[in-house]
Amino acid sequence: MFGSKDKAESEQDLAGALATVVTTELSKSRRHANYRMMAIAAIIIFSITYNLVATKSVFGRSASLQIPADEPYAALVRIRGTIEPGGSGSAEFLKPVLTRAFMDENAVGVVLLINSPGGTPVQADALHDYIVRMKEKYNKKVIAIGEDQLTSGAYMTAVAADRIYVNESTIAGSIGVIMANKGFSELADRLGVENRVITSGEFKHRLDPFEELKPDDVEKMQASLAKIHEHFIATVVAGREGRLNAAPEVLFSGDFWTGEEVVEMGLVDGIGDLETVLEQDFGVSYALDYSRRKGLFAGLSDALVSTAAERMVETLEAKLDIERTLPVLK
Numbered sequence: 001m002f003g004s005k006d007k008a009e010s011e012q013d014l015a016g017a018l019a020t021v022v023t024t025e026l027s028k029s030r031r032h033a034n035y036r037m038m039a040i041a042a043i044i045i046f047s048i049t050y051n052l053v054a055t056k057s058v059f060g061r062s063a064s065l066q067i068p069a070d071e072p073y074a075a076l077v078r079i080r081g082t083i084e085p086g087g088s089g090s091a092e093f094l095k096p097v098l099t100r101a102f103m104d105e106n107a108v109g110v111v112l113l114i115n116s117p118g119g120t121p122v123q124a125d126a127l128h129d130y131i132v133r134m135k136e137k138y139n140k141k142v143i144a145i146g147e148d149q150l151t152s153g154a155y156m157t158a159v160a161a162d163r164i165y166v167n168e169s170t171i172a173g174s175i176g177v178i179m180a181n182k183g184f185s186e187l188a189d190r191l192g193v194e195n196r197v198i199t200s201g202e203f204k205h206r207l208d209p210f211e212e213l214k215p216d217d218v219e220k221m222q223a224s225l226a227k228i229h230e231h232f233i234a235t236v237v238a239g240r241e242g243r244l245n246a247a248p249e250v251l252f253s254g255d256f257w258t259g260e261e262v263v264e265m266g267l268v269d270g271i272g273d274l275e276t277v278l279e280q281d282f283g284v285s286y287a288l289d290y291s292r293r294k295g296l297f298a299g300l301s302d303a304l305v306s307t308a309a310e311r312m313v314e315t316l317e318a319k320l321d322i323e324r325t326l327p328v329l330k
Contacts, residue, residue: 077097078113079114079116100290102135110141111277114158128156159238170259183213185210
């Protein structure tokens with residue numbers, strides 16, 4: 001058992017030990033935070049520097065050539081795969097790429113090389129609207145070229161361009177909206193599966209695959225899809241104003257056609273490939289590909305770099321209480 005003096009000394013020793021531990025941990029935490037900040041800053045600085053000095057990827061007469069000094073060129077952005085959140089066809093991923101392409105003062109215009117079956121209405125609409133805004137802001141001509149597929153949301157994105165070209169065998173169109181799911185009610189009955197669902201809200205349970213399809217559910221979903229379809233149609237009509245040659249009930253039926261057919265229908269402007277478009281619409285032989293990132297950080301997406309930059313700036317603002325001086329893409 002401790003006396004009063006020994007107890008006091010013990011408490012002081014304990015307090016001192018705790019203070020030492022806390023100070024040490026705080027110091028480690030600060031060092032780790034500083035290391036993280038330094039790492040993020042290094043990645044961003046390296047990425048920006050590399051993009052400024054990187055060898056220009058050339059497409060035109062030869063993919064192995066470099067753009068000669070003072071030779072004019074167009075900026076190239078590739079849109080490939082499904083246009084959906086989280087992927088390389090998402091608005092989050094492509095906006096930084098598009099921004100760099102439009103901001104290139106030496107580029108005479110922007111070429112969108114698209115090979116996509118479409119995707120979600122929101123992502124396609126976001127890309128379309130962003131391209132329109134950038135086109136107006138930087139006053140640059142935009143040409144879209146469809147490769148194997150230019151359908152649905154990919155076509156919605158393409159109508160933001162001033163002109164659209166395809167290959168004779170490109171599959172294009174499909175101006176419609178679809179929603180699908182499976183029904184397992186009969187299978188559940190045969191297997192003796194009981195579907196237990198508890199909700200708050202009368203219609204929270206719509207389209208349950210273990211229940212029979214209800215007429216009011218079908219009516220509700222058709223009404224919602226019709227609204228989205230109306231917006232799709234309005235976007236196409238605005239983008240292709242005065243150029244559509246077929247009846248609306250044909251154009252907006254959700255059907256698809258070959259490249260030659262969509263030219264006749266006025267959905268696109270002609271048959272052409274990248275080299276033809278560069279020479280015919282821009283009067284150049286070269287394109288600087290902004291979609292390809294080479295070198296040590298080839299695996300880093302533009303969206304990741306943009307997010308890292310945004311977080312670093314926000315942290316600096318909080319610590320230094322300064323105003324943001326650089327634009328941050330969101």
